[in-house]
Amino acid sequence: MTAIRDFVHHHYRHFNAAALIDAADGYVRHLDNGGAMFMTLAGAMSTAELGLSLAEMIRQDKVQGICCTGANLEEDVFNLVAHDHYVRVPHYRHLTAHDEEELLARHLNRVTDTCIPEEEAIRRIEDVILEEWMDADKNGQQYFPHEFLYRILLSGKLEKHYQIDPKDSWLLAAAERNLPIIVPGWEDSTLGNIFASHCITGEISNVHTVRTGIEYMMMMADWYKEICKTSSVGFFQIGGGIAGDFPICVVPMLEQDLQMKDIPRWGYFCQISDSTTSYGSYSGAVPNEKITWGKLSADTPNYIIESDATIVAPLIFACVLGQ
Template sequence: MDEDSHEQVVPGSDEELNTPDVQGYEFRGEFDFHDLLDSYATTGFQATQLAEAIDIAKQMQEANATIYLTCTSNIISSGLREIVASLIRRGYIDVLITTSGGLTEDVIKTAHPFKMGEWDADEAALRERGINRLGNIFVPSDRYVWLEEFLYEFFDEFFAEESVRTPTAFAYELGEALDDENSVLKQAAEHEVPVYCPALTDAEVGNFLYYYRQQHDAKIDIKLLDDYERLIEGGMDADTTGLIAVGDGVPKHHAIMTNLFRGGADYAVYISTGMEGDGSLSGAPPNEAVSWGKIKAEETNYTQVQAEATLVFPLLVAGAFS
């Protein structure tokens, strides 16, 4: 046997690793859900990342951190809406940052449910039927007809005394007007959790504000800088901050960008399917934010779970917040 080639194929090793053994849940005896989650730490791959995320979310609570939750609109489109509302109702979230679609879809769901659909649908036929597709969720267009009527009545009161308002005021007063315990905005208003929406016009709200201003009052406007200042100063006043970013885009970046002013967030958990290779913010992992000073550089204070949120966010909440 050629000794050189044998060394290439079976090089051997002298070092004994002192890390835990890879081992998963055995499903022996009585099932224990939390034991299952604990086993993720030594399962490997994204299960181990989720175990890290659960641990960091627990550290946030132990440190009495100001916890920011950021989410994109598809989180509210899905059944994760109820989980977000629950976290706010139970006092775990101090700041919510979301998108305009997150606001509008929360409002719609207080009166009209979204419906289960299918991924493989005839898109042209759906258009003819007046059905909008969000993945395998169907949203009939009559929901948006209702939304327009609801918002027009809301706008009359919202702009009655002040013609220039902020997105946080918009979200708060919307929440006060809603009657649904599973509404994210209602829970946020009741528990005084500010809801920031830096891209308020990027959904039906923007369309209806445009029409409303054209038809009713050219002086109405939405201003952003007051909210930005409030968000920055809130972070600077906090002793410790923790971020849980469910999805990417503007909400995630708004959270880490405003934490830059205080020297970075103390803890961060990302749940993301974004790809780092295109250089986008959506694909940027938390260690890239460290290079910008948006997250503090510690060994165990941040992690990313590369997975679709409906699969892992409920497990994170069950493991860290229940």
């Protein structure tokens, strides 16, 4: 018996619950048919500790690539080294502006009901990654944001600070598999801001020491061109925004801008979002809209689940893992 999978298949029969089952079953079919799955992470999924389920998905080869915001990239590491210092605020809906100022004074940065501790999380990582940035800058080397974090995690420099079981860190699981990660708009993350500050002070002389944007799209194009030779590639989107918008465009770019022939469109699509379908809402657009942009085909299995990803995603992952 698979307790979670059997439970949801028995009880989740209609509306968003049924969409969850359809998407999970479609995910499994896609992989069973030899497909690959690309996943995108928006919102605050790392602070929501999605690594508890996503890390095992990565280890069991249920995810072949990830696109995430800079915040999700770094916040998985923050949680890894400072979990015991996080402060939960279950009554966050009732906080006054003065209450928020008091949290700031305690160096606690709030994400809904959870506060990230600046000193124990952000500054602890800053010291280690600054050394990597400066060494690369000195030696004329350039790496992507995720590659710098891979280097730190695999070096063992942070192990003495671990405050959760490392098997629950999705980024560590990804580093161990050298999973391709795309991080568009990294500059607006906390570490991106810190990197900019060290460029301003002159401690880092080459702003291109950390590779970003256009080079990530070029990397995404190379990855898609190679993997689609042997596999239909699915697109599993958590939330909206740049994490989903950036990588899904690689297909029309290859076909329309590079005039490449025989570039298959995405072979599966699912989005979990609480953004209600509406006029002008890209994150709330129904999947069929993507057909006119050359991203999906009329026969692409597609699903949209209008719900909270912190509830939905772990259930889908459990179904895919057969738990």
